[in-house]
Amino acid sequence: MSVTKESSSHDLPELAYAGQLKAGFPWLRFAPALEREFRRANLVETIGHVRASSVFFIVLALGFSALQAIVLGREANTIPSLLHLLVVLPTMLIMLGGSLSPHRQRFFAPLAATCAVIYGLCQVVIQVVASRRGFPFLFPGMVLAIMYAYLMSGLIFRHALAANAIVLIAYLAAMTAQQAGGFGASALPAGLEELAGYAFSYDVLAIVAANLVGAAIAFAHEKTGRMRFLEAGMLREMVARDGLTGIQNRRMFDQHIQRCWQQAVREKRRIAVLLVDIDCFKHFNDRYGHQAGDECLRAVAVSLTQCARRPLDFVARFGGEEFAIVLYEASREYVAEVLVRIQRTIAELNIPHEASLAASRLTVSIGAAYILPCASRTHEGLVQLADEALYSAKEQGRNRVVVMEAEYQNLETGRFDKRRHPLAG
Numbered sequence: 001m002s003v004t005k006e007s008s009s010h011d012l013p014e015l016a017y018a019g020q021l022k023a024g025f026p027w028l029r030f031a032p033a034l035e036r037e038f039r040r041a042n043l044v045e046t047i048g049h050v051r052a053s054s055v056f057f058i059v060l061a062l063g064f065s066a067l068q069a070i071v072l073g074r075e076a077n078t079i080p081s082l083l084h085l086l087v088v089l090p091t092m093l094i095m096l097g098g099s100l101s102p103h104r105q106r107f108f109a110p111l112a113a114t115c116a117v118i119y120g121l122c123q124v125v126i127q128v129v130a131s132r133r134g135f136p137f138l139f140p141g142m143v144l145a146i147m148y149a150y151l152m153s154g155l156i157f158r159h160a161l162a163a164n165a166i167v168l169i170a171y172l173a174a175m176t177a178q179q180a181g182g183f184g185a186s187a188l189p190a191g192l193e194e195l196a197g198y199a200f201s202y203d204v205l206a207i208v209a210a211n212l213v214g215a216a217i218a219f220a221h222e223k224t225g226r227m228r229f230l231e232a233g234m235l236r237e238m239v240a241r242d243g244l245t246g247i248q249n250r251r252m253f254d255q256h257i258q259r260c261w262q263q264a265v266r267e268k269r270r271i272a273v274l275l276v277d278i279d280c281f282k283h284f285n286d287r288y289g290h291q292a293g294d295e296c297l298r299a300v301a302v303s304l305t306q307c308a309r310r311p312l313d314f315v316a317r318f319g320g321e322e323f324a325i326v327l328y329e330a331s332r333e334y335v336a337e338v339l340v341r342i343q344r345t346i347a348e349l350n351i352p353h354e355a356s357l358a359a360s361r362l363t364v365s366i367g368a369a370y371i372l373p374c375a376s377r378t379h380e381g382l383v384q385l386a387d388e389a390l391y392s393a394k395e396q397g398r399n400r401v402v403v404m405e406a407e408y409q410n411l412e413t414g415r416f417d418k419r420r421h422p423l424a425g
Contacts, residue, residue, distance in 0.1 A: 017233030028157050028222055038229050039156065040105055045225075046154045050112070054096035057119075060086040064141070065287035079245035080126045086123050091115045095153075106188055110178035113159050115151040120167030129176050131156065131200075139203055142171065143210045156214070157222045157421045164211055171207060175200055222232075223252050242317040244294060245301035253316035259377035260314075260328050272370040273386040274325040276304060276342060279363045279398040283355035294350060296323065303345040307338055324386075335370055339401050342366060363399035365390060370405045 004194035020030050065084040067386025097109045098104055108260040123145040149160045179200060242249040248256070257273070264271050278284070278300060300323065304315050304350055307366065308325050318324040327335060336417065369382055384406050395401040 013092060016372065017230045017237055021227075021230045021234065024225075025226060028219070028226065030226070035042040038226060041229060041283055042156065042225065042240050043108060043154065046157065047104070047151070050154035051096060051099045053148070053154075054099060054274075055201055057152075058089060058092045058096070060144075061085070061092060074209065077111075079129045083122045083126055083168065091118050092124075099154075100180065108154070109156075109159065112153045112155050113163050115337045116145075116155060116160065116163040117166050119148060120145040120163065121170055123169060124171045124174055127171070127203075128178055131175070132178065132385045136396070141385060142203075142207060146207065146210045147214050151221075154350040157218045159214060164214070168207060168211065169294050175203070182268065203332065209257065210299050219310070242301075245298050245317050247305060247323075248314065250316065250319055253318060253326070254346060256316070257379045257383065259324055264328065265375050267329075268372070269329040270331075270370065270372050271382060272325075272327040272368060273382050274327070274335075274338070274342075274382075274388045275318060275367045275390045276300075276325065276396070277365050277367075277390055278321040279355040279365055280292055280353065282342055283357075284353055284362070287353075287355040287408055291401045300362075300364070304342065307341040307345055313338075322343035326382075330370075333369065335403070339368060343401070358398035365393040365398045366401040367391065367393050368403040370403060 016034055018032070020034055029035060032187050047215075061084045065081045066260055068080050068084075087315055092115070093113045095112065120142075123141045123241055126137060127142055129316075146164055149155060149163045149167075150157075153160065153163075155163065240252040263269070278296070281293065284296060297317075299316065301315075304323055304325060308315055308327065310327075312328040314326040314328075316324050316326075325338070327338065330338075343366075346362065349362060350359065353359055353362045356363065367386050367388070369389055370387035371382060371385070373379075373382070389402040389404040392404075393400050396402070
């Protein structure tokens with residue numbers, strides 16, 4: 001006896017990390033859910049670097065302001081110093097404060113992008129003023145702003161590229177206007193104006209080169225980081241999956257139900273736990289062999305994943321021939337719909353089971369617990385209630401569903417009915 005191809009484990013959804021690695025990410029972007037997870041993980045990984053960079057640029061802003069006062073003189077240094085002290089310095093302080101906020105995941109990306117643009121535009125203004133005054137040697141500040149956005153701000157590649165594109169456009173527009181005399185008469189001697197044009201071309205080439213170098217480094221670094229993220233995720237998925245059926249294992253169920261319980265208590269949401277047990281599975285193995293039994297388990301696992309497909313639905317192998325489904329924030333109507341769907345899909349498998357005490361085809365018994373969690377109880381009681389509902393379904397003759405809800409109020413957590421063992425399978 002064999003299970004049909006249509007119900008094989010190949011029908012299980014491909015693991016998210018493995019699927020993304022297989023599909024590739026040439027534009028440094030994952031599927032939406034995975035992309036959000038990567039950005040959260042990336043911020044956690046880089047936040048210490050961002051804090052150190054913010055402190056470094058705070059010191060740098062103070063240092064530049066002091067040096068410019070010496071080199072440029074009082075009149076020429078007015079605007080650069082004001083920009084460093086009143087714009088760059090507060091910007092970096094805001095970046096530092098944002099990196100220390102416990103809520104940074106919500107706002108840090110747009111904050112970092114805004115700060116990178118502000119810092120770059122300040123350097124554009126400083127460069128324009130310095131060039132008008134005949135001090136082109138302040139140009140390295142532009143290169144520093146470019147490298148800050150790519151390598152030190154904590155921005156992902158595409159956001160850093162966008163920030164530097166804005167700064168580059170602003171620089172080209174400002175310096176072109178200056179070359180055309182749009183900012184009034186130049187302070188340069190007449191004989192040096194032609195030389196200034198060549199210097200401008202040189203600076204533009206240097207900025208483009210700095211962007212290319214910075215972008216290449218940032219791109220390679222993020223690509224490596226994304227690859228590590230996917231590989232680490234694949235390892236976690238492999239640990240979390242049941243080796244035979246490919247769905248989540250008991251360990252992941254225990255972790256998931258605990259998280260769901262805590263969240264449901266906070267948000268006052270209802271939870272349903274469904275325990276699904278293949279009827280007379282021991283007899284199935286004895287009659288058809290363990291290989292057929294393994295195929296049967298995989299087929300049932302596929303069917304269950306197809307019955308609970310909402311983003312918050314969770315399906316796991318609970319142990320042996322028993323499976324567990326967690327339905328978070330589920331209405332009674334949805335729970336009933338899933339229960340009916342399970343019975344229908346198992347029947348559609350049409351797997352012969354002549355050794356069954358319930359029917360000539362494979363059937364399942366389902367125990368469901370549906371409650372509104374409270375802080376005074378624990379998730380163990382919810383699982384126990386579903387377990388007792390499953391026992392009741394088996395006691396009533398198998399191939400049926402029992403839902404318990406009101407019984408939860410009188411449930412004594414930790415008390416299990418020893419009579420259920422003779423009915424196992």
